[in-house]
Amino acid sequence: MKFGIEFVPNEPVTKLNYYVKLAEDNGFEFCWITDHYNNRNVYMTLGAIASATNKIKIGPGVTNPYVRSPAIAASAMATLDELSGGRATFGIGPGDKATFDALGIEWTKPVGTVKKAIAEMRELLAGKRLESGAQLAIKPSEEIPIYLGAQGPKMLETAGAIADGVLINASNPKDFEAAVPLIKKGAEEAGKTMADVDVAAYACMSVDKKSEKAKQAAIPVVAFIAAGSPPVVLQRHGIPAEKVETIRAALKEGNFGAAFGAVDDQLLEAFALYGTPEEVIEKIKALEAMGVTQIVAGSPIGPNKDTSIKLIGKHIIPA
Ligand SMILES: C[C@H](OP(=O)(O)OC[C@@H](O)[C@@H](O)[C@@H](O)Cn1c2nc(=O)[nH]c(=O)c-2cc2ccc(O)cc21)C(=O)N[C@@H](CCC(=O)N[C@@H](CCC(=O)O)C(=O)O)C(=O)O
Numbered sequence: 001m002k003f004g005i006e007f008v009p010n011e012p013v014t015k016l017n018y019y020v021k022l023a024e025d026n027g028f029e030f031c032w033i034t035d036h037y038n039n040r041n042v043y044m045t046l047g048a049i050a051s052a053t054n055k056i057k058i059g060p061g062v063t064n065p066y067v068r069s070p071a072i073a074a075s076a077m078a079t080l081d082e083l084s085g086g087r088a089t090f091g092i093g094p095g096d097k098a099t100f101d102a103l104g105i106e107w108t109k110p111v112g113t114v115k116k117a118i119a120e121m122r123e124l125l126a127g128k129r130l131e132s133g134a135q136l137a138i139k140p141s142e143e144i145p146i147y148l149g150a151q152g153p154k155m156l157e158t159a160g161a162i163a164d165g166v167l168i169n170a171s172n173p174k175d176f177e178a179a180v181p182l183i184k185k186g187a188e189e190a191g192k193t194m195a196d197v198d199v200a201a202y203a204c205m206s207v208d209k210k211s212e213k214a215k216q217a218a219i220p221v222v223a224f225i226a227a228g229s230p231p232v233v234l235q236r237h238g239i240p241a242e243k244v245e246t247i248r249a250a251l252k253e254g255n256f257g258a259a260f261g262a263v264d265d266q267l268l269e270a271f272a273l274y275g276t277p278e279e280v281i282e283k284i285k286a287l288e289a290m291g292v293t294q295i296v297a298g299s300p301i302g303p304n305k306d307t308s309i310k311l312i313g314k315h316i317i318p319a
Contacts, residue, residue: 026313032061093149160186
């Protein structure tokens with residue numbers, strides 16, 4: 001099993017550098033930096049991380065083809081690859097509607113747009129010229145792996161067909177029971193096998209020596225995940241729509257006490273990997289049995305990031 005870690009660049013980059021170096025020293029193989037326009041710039045953050053680390057693979061987890069063209073993203077990734085000594089990995093997804101509404105960007109044909117962007121990036125990163133005439137003057141040292149952030153069925157099939165890996169915002173085996181056959185279908189139709197696709201559980205993770213402390217730290221993140229989950233996901237986990245409606249309404253009013261108070265064990269089991277290292281190891285085994293090959297420790301990571309990164313490095317990664 002590979003291990004990655006996700007950071008949202010919503011705190012000073014110098015602090016992120018510290019956490020990523022700590023993750024590298026504790027055996028994490030990948031670092032994924034989220035990309036939302038209102039946070040610190042993903043590529044400037046990655047450039048700083050490249051200079052602060054020397055082993056961990058680093059990249060956006062995930063950007064999208066609407067806010068930057070494939071040529072601009074390819075230039076950024078070739079630069080990151082040079083800066084990091086060949087450790088660049090690229091994560092791209094269709095982005096989300098709220099972002100594009102705020103930026104006045106029309107969000108059309110997400111599957112087709114992502115497909116085209118990945119094809120153009122592969123061409124550009126191989127030093128080739130696009131039909132448009134675009135061509136990079138810088139070529140990366142190694143082929144940069146391209147991961148697709150996906151949840152929907154068509155996007156999952158597309159990931160299997162054209163990507164080296166897929167980053168799925170999910171923490172429960174039921175989600176991978178549904179996703180892996182779609183990824184497999186896409187891979188096989190493209191003449192690939194599942195061995196060619198790194199299936200990553202981009203999980204809400206919370207680890208602590210005390211299970212209750214880990215659980216409390218996961219609750220706020222689970223509230224937002226539950227509120228943003230489509231009906232198909234709620235049905236998959238047998239979660240009544242009205243339970244999530246209560247949380248959605250409370251979050252909308254800014255009543256975080258009521259929203260977090262409505263998060264119960266059913267929601268925690270569905271949307272988080274939480275508990276003591278021993279408890280989380282058991283949950284990871286269940287994900288592995290469903291075909292997951294990378295665990296990405298996503299927010300909150302635990303009640304205390306430092307402690308949790310060290311606990312994961314000491315007890316979970318070697319297990
Ligand atoms: C577009 C959407 O795809 P989706 O995979 O479900 O998208 C949900 C998320 O993956 C997407 O919002 C990601 O960008 C969210 N996301 C992040 N989004 C961000 O903006 N920033 C991040 O840092 C980020 C990180 C991240 C990490 C992991 C992950 O899994 C997702 C992450 C969807 O609806 N797909 C459906 C239908 C799409 C479809 O059929 N569209 C047609 C036509 C539709 C039309 O007419 O427009 C087409 O595209 O051609 C499907 O896959 O079946």
